[in-house]
Amino acid sequence: xxxxxxxxxxxxxxxxxxxxxxxxxxxxxxxxxxxxxxxxxxxxxxxxxxxxxxxxxxxxxxxxxxxxxxxxxxxxxxxxxxxxxxxxxxxxxxxxxxxxxxxxxxxxxxxxxxxxxxxxxxxxxxxxxxxxxxxxxxxxxxxxxxxxxxxxxxxxxxxxxxxxxxxxxxxxxxxxxxxxxxxxxxxxxxxxxxxxxxxxxxxxxxxxxxxxxxxxxxxxxxxxxxxxxxxxxxxxxxxxxxxxxxxxxxxxxxxxxxxxxxxxxxxxxxxxxxxxxxxxxxxxxxxxxxxxxxxxxxxxxxxxxxxxxxxxxxxxxxxxxxxxxxxxxxxxxxxxxxxxxxxxxxxxxxxxxxxxxxxx
Amino acid sequence: xxxxxxxxxxxxxxxxxxxxxxxxxxxxxxxxxxxxxxxxxxxxxxxxxxxxxxxxxxxxxxxxxxxxxxxxxxxxxxxxxxxxxxxxxxxxxxxxxxxxxxxxxxxxxxxxxxxxxxxxxxxxxxxxxxxxxxxxxxxxxxxxxxxxxxxxxxxxxxxxxxxxxxxxxxxxxxxxxxxxxxxxxxxxxxxxxxxxxxxxxxxxxxxxxxxxxxxxxxxxxxxxxxxxxxxxxxxxxxxxxxxxxxxxxxxxxxxxxxxxxxxxxxxxxxxxxxxxxxxxxxxxxxxxxxxxxxxxxxxxxxxxxxxxxxxxxxxxxxxxxxxxxxxxxxxxxxxxxxxxxxxxxxxxxxxxxxxxxxxxxxxxxxxxxxxxxxxxxxxxx
Numbered sequence: 001x002x003x004x005x006x007x008x009x010x011x012x013x014x015x016x017x018x019x020x021x022x023x024x025x026x027x028x029x030x031x032x033x034x035x036x037x038x039x040x041x042x043x044x045x046x047x048x049x050x051x052x053x054x055x056x057x058x059x060x061x062x063x064x065x066x067x068x069x070x071x072x073x074x075x076x077x078x079x080x081x082x083x084x085x086x087x088x089x090x091x092x093x094x095x096x097x098x099x100x101x102x103x104x105x106x107x108x109x110x111x112x113x114x115x116x117x118x119x120x121x122x123x124x125x126x127x128x129x130x131x132x133x134x135x136x137x138x139x140x141x142x143x144x145x146x147x148x149x150x151x152x153x154x155x156x157x158x159x160x161x162x163x164x165x166x167x168x169x170x171x172x173x174x175x176x177x178x179x180x181x182x183x184x185x186x187x188x189x190x191x192x193x194x195x196x197x198x199x200x201x202x203x204x205x206x207x208x209x210x211x212x213x214x215x216x217x218x219x220x221x222x223x224x225x226x227x228x229x230x231x232x233x234x235x236x237x238x239x240x241x242x243x244x245x246x247x248x249x250x251x252x253x254x255x256x257x258x259x260x261x262x263x264x265x266x267x268x269x270x271x272x273x274x275x276x277x278x279x280x281x282x283x284x285x286x287x288x289x290x291x292x293x294x295x296x297x298x299x300x301x302x303x304x305x306x307x308x309x310x311x312x313x314x315x316x317x318x319x320x321x322x323x324x325x326x327x328x329x330x331x332x333x334x335x336x337x338x339x340x341x342x343x344x345x346x347x348x349x350x351x352x353x354x355x356x357x358x359x360x
Numbered sequence: 361x362x363x364x365x366x367x368x369x370x371x372x373x374x375x376x377x378x379x380x381x382x383x384x385x386x387x388x389x390x391x392x393x394x395x396x397x398x399x400x401x402x403x404x405x406x407x408x409x410x411x412x413x414x415x416x417x418x419x420x421x422x423x424x425x426x427x428x429x430x431x432x433x434x435x436x437x438x439x440x441x442x443x444x445x446x447x448x449x450x451x452x453x454x455x456x457x458x459x460x461x462x463x464x465x466x467x468x469x470x471x472x473x474x475x476x477x478x479x480x481x482x483x484x485x486x487x488x489x490x491x492x493x494x495x496x497x498x499x500x501x502x503x504x505x506x507x508x509x510x511x512x513x514x515x516x517x518x519x520x521x522x523x524x525x526x527x528x529x530x531x532x533x534x535x536x537x538x539x540x541x542x543x544x545x546x547x548x549x550x551x552x553x554x555x556x557x558x559x560x561x562x563x564x565x566x567x568x569x570x571x572x573x574x575x576x577x578x579x580x581x582x583x584x585x586x587x588x589x590x591x592x593x594x595x596x597x598x599x600x601x602x603x604x605x606x607x608x609x610x611x612x613x614x615x616x617x618x619x620x621x622x623x624x625x626x627x628x629x630x631x632x633x634x635x636x637x638x639x640x641x642x643x644x645x646x647x648x649x650x651x652x653x654x655x656x657x658x659x660x661x662x663x664x665x666x667x668x669x670x671x672x673x674x675x676x677x678x679x680x681x682x683x684x685x686x687x688x689x690x691x692x693x694x695x696x697x698x699x700x701x702x703x704x705x706x707x708x709x710x711x712x713x714x715x716x717x718x719x720x721x722x723x724x725x726x727x728x729x730x731x732x733x734x735x736x737x738x739x740x741x
């Protein structure tokens with residue numbers, strides 16, 4: 001790839017990696033809460049929704065000016081005032097999402113491994129690492145993403161292989177009547193956690209070719225759905241839906257329970273440490289998106305932006321939610337709701353408006 | 361940049377493994393007492409915990425420790441921070457044993473295990489019906505074995521005798537959440553089975569299932585009721601039973617459930633058996649003799665099932681998870697199938713069939729009297 005560009009497949013692998021954090025944070029709870037044991041069936045309607053969404057987005061972006069990122073398209077869609085305001089609002093949301101990702105990542109480390117850990121220390125370390133990565137080149141971040149994706153993929157396969165004997169089919173079968181509304185809510189939860197990939201369209205100007213390619217996007221969505229399937233089947237199948245719903249981090253409780261022939265056991269700390277990689281990729285990508293926003297608005301390079309944004313997100317994460325209950329409430333309700341409004345409402349509507357205006 | 365990121369990530373992998381304390385970040389395994397069994401008792405208003413290490417760690421004899429506290433978590437914390445040579449470490453705990461005086465601590469024990477970052481939901485749960493957990497753990501301990509080995513043997517062997525099934529904390533939590541009641545294996549102290557020098561003073565013997573309901577032990581099932589519950593939950597494993605001079609091993613026993621339009625719950629249990637001892641001299645190769653024996657097996661199982669259902673009825677609890685079995689009989693629940701009944705209070709139609717499928721090498725009785733075929737004929741009559 002020439003001139004520091006990355007391929008669209010690389011971009012999608014970054015998006016897949018970034019989605020893994022939300023998948024293990026939210027999906028087992030949402031599936032157990034809404035769909036019960038058979039909630040894994042919700043992945044079928046989720047696949048349909050994602051397919052239609054990718055098709056729609058590729059149609060919306062098809063005749064766009066090549067090389068223009070999502071920020072550029074949004075700004076052009078609304079004109080200098082409204083477009084800039086929408087971009088700034090979305091930037092603010094991404095900053096808040098960065099703060100939440102930092103705080104929830106820290107909460108996971110404290111709840112699962114470092115019971116005596118200091119939130120500010122862990123948060124600052126994560127923010128500093130992500131800021132350092134987002135201040136460099138996107139190609140380097142994508143390269144690191146490849147390594148991390150391989151590592152996390154291998155861990156995922158290992159965990160699934162070791163957890164499979166503990167899965168009880170009885171826990172995965174639906175009760176007397178299939179709860180269709182529950183399945184629909186579960187499907188929305190799966191679509192929601194995977195929709196983080198939409199934000200990566202910000203990097204369309206950095207890819208070669210510089211437009212949305214439905215093939216790799218569908219492949220990334222499929223990989224995400226398979227990850228959702230593995231996480232849902234393993235956690236709900238092993239722990240049962242009612243217990244999964246009560247646990248804060250059921251996926252890590254599942255890993256803690258793995259015990260094969262008294263040889264392979266107690267490796268959850270290592271898995272959690274490796275899983276920091278998914279948070280790192282999401283954080284670094286979000287900070288990079290904010291950098292690209294600043295560059296779009298100012299028209300020049302803005303390398304210090306990730307560091308400033310990381311500092312702001314770190315401070316916001318510490319100040320806004322100083323207890324775990326607030327983090328879990330945000331994680332289960334507020335963040336998914338805002339995300340769904342932004343991804344399935346604001347962004348497509350703005351792109352549609354821009355397309356119509358262009359036709360006129 | 362990629363190198364810088366990788367260099368930054370590598371120390372994270374090494375340092376964020378979670379193995380460490382605040383001071384050194386490194387704990388030598390030799391400084392840890394790996395607790396294999398945790399016993400819980402109640403004495404003078406205090407929770408007393410007794411912890412035993414396993415005997416297989418470094419081929420050292422098991423050690424037993426004790427500590428007390430106002431709550432279970434405090435007692436465990438006192439044990440962890442006690443002035444023993446090593447620090448008590450609960451990441452490899454396999455069994456939790458709760459003494460009769462501390463049965464009301466069971467919800468706290470389940471909560472502690474679920475909340476703990478050390479213990480697993482896969483920890484086996486036992487209720488002791490007599491004495492104290494501390495006494496049992498001390499009396500079972502010797503140079504070569506300990507209570508952990510014995511509880512592990514119970515978990516392994518109890519299903520083979522139809523004496524029970526050891527449920528984990530995760531199983532119990534899941535059952536309580538799904539149907540409001542759960543079964544827990546009970547054990548009691550028994551005279552040691554090993555007679556050699558240096559053998560422990562006592563061993564562990566299985567009792568019936570304890571039924572948990574509304575956060576307390578609602579009752580203890582008899583041996584027959586326990587065997588029936590195991591049959592209904594498809595938990596029996598090669599149960600061996602003696603029937604008037606013939607001992608058979610149940611190689612398979614499958615229970616099926618269906619809700620009938622009349623409101624009855626149909627229960628069908630199909631068992632397959634092999635003859636392992638034939639002291640009565642019955643000619644097993646003869647279909648009529650075999651049918652008689654099969655009827656005896658079926659009646660035995662029917663009695664066990666009836667007593668289990670009767671016990672569940674008296675406790676007003678779906679202890680055998682029949683409600684879920686009925687629901688799963690039609691997993692996709694499209695229109696047409698009868699609705700699930702409220703299991704406690706339902707009427708049942710029971711059908712038990714047994715088939716002797718094998719007698720190993722000897723089909724007919726061994727001619728011990730020297731009369732050959734005549735002996736077999738006599739036995740047939």
